[in-house]
Amino acid sequence: MTNVRMQDDFYTAVNQEWLKTAEIPADKPATGGFVALVDEIDQQLMTDFKQLKQTDNALLQHFLDYYALAADFKTRDELGINPIxxxxxxxxxxxxxxxxxxxxxxxxxxxxxxxxxxxxxxxxxxxxxxxxxxxxxxxxxxxxxxxxxxxxxxxxxxxxxxxxxxxxxxxxxxxxxxxxxxxxxxxxxxxxxxxxxxxxxxxxxxxxxxxxxxxxxxxxxxxxxxxxxxxxxxxxxxxxxxxxxxxxxxxxxxxxxxxxxxxxxxxxxxxxxxxxxxxxxxxxxxxxxxxxxxxxxGSKEAKPQQKSAYYLALGMFNQVVGDYYGRRYFGATAKADVEAMVKKMIGVYQNRLEQNDWLTAETREKAIVKLNHLGIHVGYPEKIAPIFEKLVTVSQADDGTLFENTADFIRTIETENFAKLTQPVDRAKWEMGAATVNAYYSPSKNVIVFPAAILQAPFYSLQQSSSANYGGIGAVIAHEISHAFDNNGAQFDEFGNLHNWWQATDLDHFKTLSQAMITEFDGLAFADQKVNGKLTVSENIADAGGLSCALEAAKGEDDVDLEAFFVNWATIWRMKATQQYQQLLLNIDVHAPNAFRANVQVQNLADFYTTFDVQSADKMYLAPDKRVTIW
Incomplete structure (x- = not known):
């Protein structure tokens, strides 16, 4: 790989040294920012749980007992195919x-x-x-x-x-x-x-x-x-x-x-x-x-036995593991800092809505009402969902097996799911565990959730500059806020109900802008295939809104460093993946390929051009009339 200029391919230029040396693990289809963080957390927790055989925490003990059954391949091999x-x-x-x-x-x-x-x-x-x-x-x-x-x-x-x-x-x-x-x-x-x-x-x-x-x-x-x-x-x-x-x-x-x-x-x-x-x-x-x-x-090998056992147990007890991880590794200082950043980002978003020049006053007011109703969850939930109290592992000492416990758990989960029909919706319930390297917006609850696992470098660190943090977790936070106003989220009101709160002229204009975002991404060549602009439009709208809002927040800090902001944005998306995995994602994933998430979005922002002196002859240059701005 020859030396790549930031003005020609920003993503590759920022990540070129890493791209030269990064190797995809044999049991994985990809490596990179998100995946590397997942590996790090997996290793940390597997090490912890190997040492922690007994605990006074009943829910965690049921996880440990189930994990032990999954990891006991001697017994699994002795049982053979008989359980099925x-x-x-x-x-x-x-x-x-x-x-x-x-x-x-x-x-x-x-x-x-x-x-x-x-x-x-x-x-x-x-x-x-x-x-x-x-x-x-x-x-x-x-x-x-x-x-x-x-x-x-x-x-x-x-x-x-x-x-x-x-x-x-x-x-x-x-x-x-x-x-x-x-x-x-x-x-x-x-x-x-x-x-x-x-x-x-x-x-x-x-x-x-x-x-x-x-x-x-x-x-x-x-x-x-x-x-x-x-x-x-x-x-x-x-x-x-x-x-x-x-x-x-x-x-x-x-x-x-x-x-x-x-x-x-x-x-x-x-x-x-x-x-x-x-x-x-x-x-x-x-x-x-x-x-x-x-x-x-495109993974070359199956997961190693112990990793596969951990994943089976994590899949069944994700909130229990998340509770352990959040309480042990996510400090009060980081929680307060991230919560402050979320509130600041909501403030930036409100300011941008108030300054918006294409919404009518009626729609703008309703958008701000929705923004002010937005629930914020950071780190880990205060309580674990009640279903986990019912997942009681019959341990090996009591002749329990992995297969029988799994079958019992699935029956319990299915039964409890149908029982919810007569119960009120638990709006505080998280849909992913705190040890998950991800974040999400729930349209039906109008909440944004940032699990503890994503709240670390390169996304966020107390050791990084404020601009680098805004280019990482700040953009992720604003991305999730933007989902409240993407082509899907915009159809839900402040209570999460599917309900049109838009004036007709505003909705028509929003659809025109959304189509421009579809056009910007549609047909981009990648992994011998092409990006589907319609499939990825909601995530692309959220990326665009998130990055522009995070940029505005970064510029409001005394130590603003726009180069660090943009560089960390490109860093969090670094990824090396098999051809098969890239093609699979192009067909089914609502996110655009990471390289385009990094490159196309910065092309829409004037500050990118001034920060890196991008001129019309450079490959990263996009004519002003082709740039897409929605939020």
Missing amino acids: LPFIARVRSINNLTEYNQGLADWVLSGLPTPFGLSVDADMKDTAHHALYAEAGSLILPDKTYYEDGNQSAEQLLAVFTDMMVQLLQKVGFAPVVATKTVKDALAFDRSLAPFVKSAEEAADYAKLYNPKPLSDFIAQQQTIDFQKLFSRILPVQPDKIIVTEPAYFEQLNELVNDDHFDQFKAWLLVMTIRDWSGYLNEEMRQISSIYSRALS
């Missing part, structure tokens, strides 16, 4: 849809595969109360677009999936010819679903997921799946309505799941059950069952 055999026998015993419907309630509560999803969540138009949601079944390939004719990566991936599943089926006792036929039938059923499932781009439009329907009409529509019986067995009450996220799928479900196609459907149930549960069995099954996901991501 009752599940397989259960699927094989079903001969028709009548028998399937008879046991469907128990099937759903067991977390076994179904050609639809059911969940209870806040009603998008009445977020103080819960509603029942019906979702489409999931596909084997990452997105419906993979099923289009001529998609070469789909053919390669399905060949890998077929080989993996034939191996797994033979390991659990299927004859080779039966295993091959079963996988072929399962893939035929999977392909039949694809035309009626939303693509990632379609699913990124939140408002179109809200399609309420009288429950009685939904039940009457479905002739082959007995939802009447299912709902009577799994729900505490029968609600008046159900919210259908993908109506076209459920309009077709009778044609997809019926006795004429039962053999294919049953094959799909078998294949999905074995795929989903093989990772909880012995080492051989764990290794084989990771082949397809590794082909998707």
